[in-house]
Amino acid sequence: MFQYDLVVVGSGPAGRRGAIQAAKLGKKVLVIEQGKRVGGVSVHTGTIPSKTLRETALNLSGWRERGFYGKAYRVKQEISAEDLRRRLLITLDHEVEVLEHQFARNRVQHMRGKASFVDASTLEVVKDDGELVKITAASILLAVGTKPFRPDYIPFDHKTVLDSDELLEIEELPRSMVVIGAGVIGIEYATIFSALDTAVTLIDPKSTMLDFIDKEIVEDFTYQLRDRNMKIMLGTKADKVTKLDDGKVELILDNGRRLVTDMVLFAAGRMGATDALNLKAAGLEADSRGRLKVNPETFQTSVPNIYAAGDVVGFPSLASTSMEQGRIAARVAIGAVAKEPPKYFPYGIYAVPEISTCGLTEEEMKERGIPYECGIARFRETSRGHIMGLDTGLLKLIFSLKTRRLLGVHIVGEGATELVHIGQAVLNLKGTVEYFVENTFNYPTLAEAYKIAGLDAGNRMGDIKSEL
Numbered sequence: 501m502f503q504y505d506l507v508v509v510g511s512g513p514a515g516r517r518g519a520i521q522a523a524k525l526g527k528k529v530l531v532i533e534q535g536k537r538v539g540g541v542s543v544h545t546g547t548i549p550s551k552t553l554r555e556t557a558l559n560l561s562g563w564r565e566r567g568f569y570g571k572a573y574r575v576k577q578e579i580s581a582e583d584l585r586r587r588l589l590i591t592l593d594h595e596v597e598v599l600e601h602q603f604a605r606n607r608v609q610h611m612r613g614k615a616s617f618v619d620a621s622t623l624e625v626v627k628d629d630g631e632l633v634k635i636t637a638a639s640i641l642l643a644v645g646t647k648p649f650r651p652d653y654i655p656f657d658h659k660t661v662l663d664s665d666e667l668l669e670i671e672e673l674p675r676s677m678v679v680i681g682a683g684v685i686g687i688e689y690a691t692i693f694s695a696l697d698t699a700v701t702l703i704d705p706k707s708t709m710l711d712f713i714d715k716e717i718v719e720d721f722t723y724q725l726r727d728r729n730m731k732i733m734l735g736t737k738a739d740k741v742t743k744l745d746d747g748k749v750e751l752i753l754d755n756g757r758r759l760v761t762d763m764v765l766f767a768a769g770r771m772g773a774t775d776a777l778n779l780k781a782a783g784l785e786a787d788s789r790g791r792l793k794v795n796p797e798t799f800q801t802s803v804p805n806i807y808a809a810g811d812v813v814g815f816p817s818l819a820s821t822s823m824e825q826g827r828i829a830a831r832v833a834i835g836a837v838a839k840e841p842p843k844y845f846p847y848g849i850y851a852v853p854e855i856s857t858c859g860l861t862e863e864e865m866k867e868r869g870i871p872y873e874c875g876i877a878r879f880r881e882t883s884r885g886h887i888m889g890l891d892t893g894l895l896k897l898i899f900s901l902k903t904r905r906l907l908g909v910h911i912v913g914e915g916a917t918e919l920v921h922i923g924q925a926v927l928n929l930k931g932t933v934e935y936f937v938e939n940t941f942n943y944p945t946l947a948e949a950y951k952i953a954g955l956d957a958g959n960r961m962g963d964i965k966s967e968l
């Protein structure tokens with residue numbers, strides 16, 4: 501009756517993982533993608549480009565070596581926007597090739613065009629040449645992601661006033677930059693450009709930032725940013741943003757201050773990319789931010805054969821979680837068993853320095869009234885840290901005093917987004933402080949910080965139980 505078992509709109513992490521999952525289970529699957537190449541925001545304007553930019557910035561600036569050779573050390577004296585773009589293009593090409601190969605290997609069909617609903621089981625696709633195609637499907641997975649929020653009062657010009665998608669196309673590195681929005685994207689780019697010697701000012705109307713991260717970690721992070729002269733202005737809003745005749749941009753803040761800068765990055769929020777979907781025809785409605793409501797376990801919308809996953813359903817809006825959501829949604833859609841993922845997933849903020857976290861923060865432990873103990877290790881206490889010339893970096897473990905279980909792991913510093921997975925595994929496997937105290941870690945490694953933090957907490961918790 502239908503042309504396809506599952507049609508997926510969008511080829512980002514949620515869409516591609518969902519499509520491949522359904523195809524692996526023998527279903528006929530089509531992915532519709534409006535972009536030139538598959539991959540979604542994640543590959544083309546979000547995760548991979550920003551992380552490639554970060555890696556290039558750290559390598560060319562010699563950032564990681566400055567602990568030894570001083571703050572003036574540079575691998576390349578004049579870093580250009582072209583230097584950054586070159587590596588980006590190579591990386592993106594590899595990513596897309598792998599994705600296209602995955603689709604081909606798993607017999608996932610792919611159509612380029614913009615999809616919108618005709619009814620709950622039919623989509624109309626406008627192809628690049630204007631041709632219209634109607635597609636019917638037993639189930640539809642909406643994995644359309646988000647696009648940057650662009651308020652009218654910001655004079656975007658694609659050159660000096662930009663959103664995070666446009667930032668990747670800049671022709672020159674700015675000497676100064678104001679980043680509006682201290683969310684994850686704003687913070688990542690602010691710190692990357694600061695590592696490239698751009699004078700960065702970060703502003704946000706909220707008086708705190710990264711509220712979902714353990715406060716002690718945010719304090720350490722903020723100290724490091726201020727220590728290298730990044731200006732952080734919280735509780736402040738830009739009332740007026742104007743392009744000046746000399747090419748610079750002027751910001752008038754609500755506290756009366758005036759900032760003049762080479763470039764403004766507006767990174768205050770993203771909207772669900774649902775406006776072109778003609779949701780009404782399918783009996784669906786998005787909220788004021790373009791997001792769709794779903795059952796959090798099945799990712800089913802209010803229309804039974806339509807599913808939504810990834811950024812379009814809101815928090816946590818990560819590529820990593822989007823993939824899992826897409827996989828679960830596809831399994832439910834085709835009637836396969838879909839196990840719920842473990843409760844705690846890691847959150848990675850690829851700022852300079854990195855932050856990564858999994859489980860409960862100290863603030864959440866207090867709110868929930870769970871008696872706890874913390875163990876702290878600084879990377880400079882590890883031999884690997886000495887070898888790498890690290891004088892910053894902090895790992896914090898939080899244990900329940902009652903069960904001795906690890907309930908939270910929080911890291912700021914080099915390699916945080918990789919290191920967190922040790923804590924994540926112990927946490928989700930319900931491990932206790934004894935795991936860290938009794939196990940041997942490779943030496944010299946930064947992972948040894950787990951041992952130090954485990955001993956730190958264990959000593960205070962007393963009565964270390966040995967299972968040996």
Ligand SMILES: Cc1cc2nc3c(=O)[nH]c(=O)nc-3n(C[C@H](O)[C@H](O)[C@H](O)COP(=O)(O)OP(=O)(O)OC[C@H]3O[C@@H](n4cnc5c(N)ncnc54)[C@H](O)[C@@H]3O)c2cc1C
Nearest residue numbers: 510512513514534540541542546615645810811817818819
């Ligand atoms: C700057 C930045 C940095 C990020 N860094 C990280 C990170 O380090 N780690 C992490 O885990 N996450 C990161 N993210 C978030 C991550 O990119 C998203 O969580 C992820 O891309 C969401 O995947 P998705 O499948 O929901 O959709 P997306 O990746 O947004 O893809 C949606 C796709 O749907 C297509 N589409 C939309 N509407 C239609 C239509 N009508 N017809 C056809 N196609 C359509 C779009 O063209 C797009 O290709 C970052 C995001 C940004 C912006």
